[in-house]
Amino acid sequence: DQQVKQNSPSLSVQEGRISILNCDYTNSMFxxxxxxxxxxxxGPTFLISISSIKDKNEDGRFTVFLNKSAKHLSLHIxxxxxxxxxxxxxxxxxxxxxxxxxxxxxxxxxVIP
Amino acid sequence: EAQVTQNPRYLITVxxxxxxxxCSQNMNxxxxxxxxxxxxxxxxxxxxxxxxxVTDKGDVPEGYKVSRKEKRNFPLILESPSPxxxxxxxxxxRPRSGLSxxxxxxxxxxxVL
Numbered sequence: 001d002q003q004v005k006q007n008s009p010s011l012s013v014q015e016g017r018i019s020i021l022n023c024d025y026t027n028s029m030f031x032x033x034x035x036x037x038x039x040x041x042x043g044p045t046f047l048i049s050i051s052s053i054k055d056k057n058e059d060g061r062f063t064v065f066l067n068k069s070a071k072h073l074s075l076h077i078x079x080x081x082x083x084x085x086x087x088x089x090x091x092x093x094x095x096x097x098x099x100x101x102x103x104x105x106x107x108x109x110x111v112i113p
Numbered sequence: 114e115a116q117v118t119q120n121p122r123y124l125i126t127v128x129x130x131x132x133x134x135x136c137s138q139n140m141n142x143x144x145x146x147x148x149x150x151x152x153x154x155x156x157x158x159x160x161x162x163x164x165x166x167v168t169d170k171g172d173v174p175e176g177y178k179v180s181r182k183e184k185r186n187f188p189l190i191l192e193s194p195s196p197x198x199x200x201x202x203x204x205x206x207r208p209r210s211g212l213s214x215x216x217x218x219x220x221x222x223x224x225v226l
Contacts, residue, residue: 043217
């Protein structure tokens with residue numbers, strides 16, 4: 001059963017506008033969340049993370065919001081640039097055990113120039 | 114340069130012919146993991162290793178084997194590949210502490226005919 005879900009397989013946004021990528025999870029034991037970005041023919045690369053003790057983390061144009069009560073997180077990219085076009089995966093991990101990552105299914109973002 | 118390398122990058126084989134995909138990291142990471150990426154399913158963990166000689170099953174281990182004889186290497190072995198193992202495979206590593214990003218290799222595109 002998919003514990004981390006990204007319900008939008010794709011998203012198109014105009015250059016300069018905001019991109020909002022969403023992610024939902026079902027396991028209340030998750031307490032650390034990450035976003036990865038993946039270009040074709042490359043491995044995923046880490047983008048930004050957030051601990052469950054926070055509700056927002058910002059890094060330049062990228063901000064991740066966490067709503068624990070709704071088991072929902074989102075990634076905001078402002079302003080969006082054509083180079084942001086990629087597949088974005090959210091991932092979740094618990095602080096216990098092996099700390100394995102559980103990934104969502106990914107959202108393909110296309111930023112239109 | 115800190116990196117995770119995988120070989121081969123592309124492989125076409127036939128059902129039942131044993132194959133090995135190598136993975137090596139130069140960051141002295143304790144934790145290593147294998148994932149497969151399939152359309153609509155995201156990244157699913159096959160096997161992981163917390164340290165040398167310590168391996169454990171992920172979510173989809175059937176049909177795969179791994180070994181961890183050295184800290185830097187974590188090969189993925191398909192003893193008798195089948196068409197349903199056609200996929201994009203990623204190796205990843207991170208330090209022992211789980212609340213940190215994983216570093217991914219560039220991926221291996223495997224086709225089993």
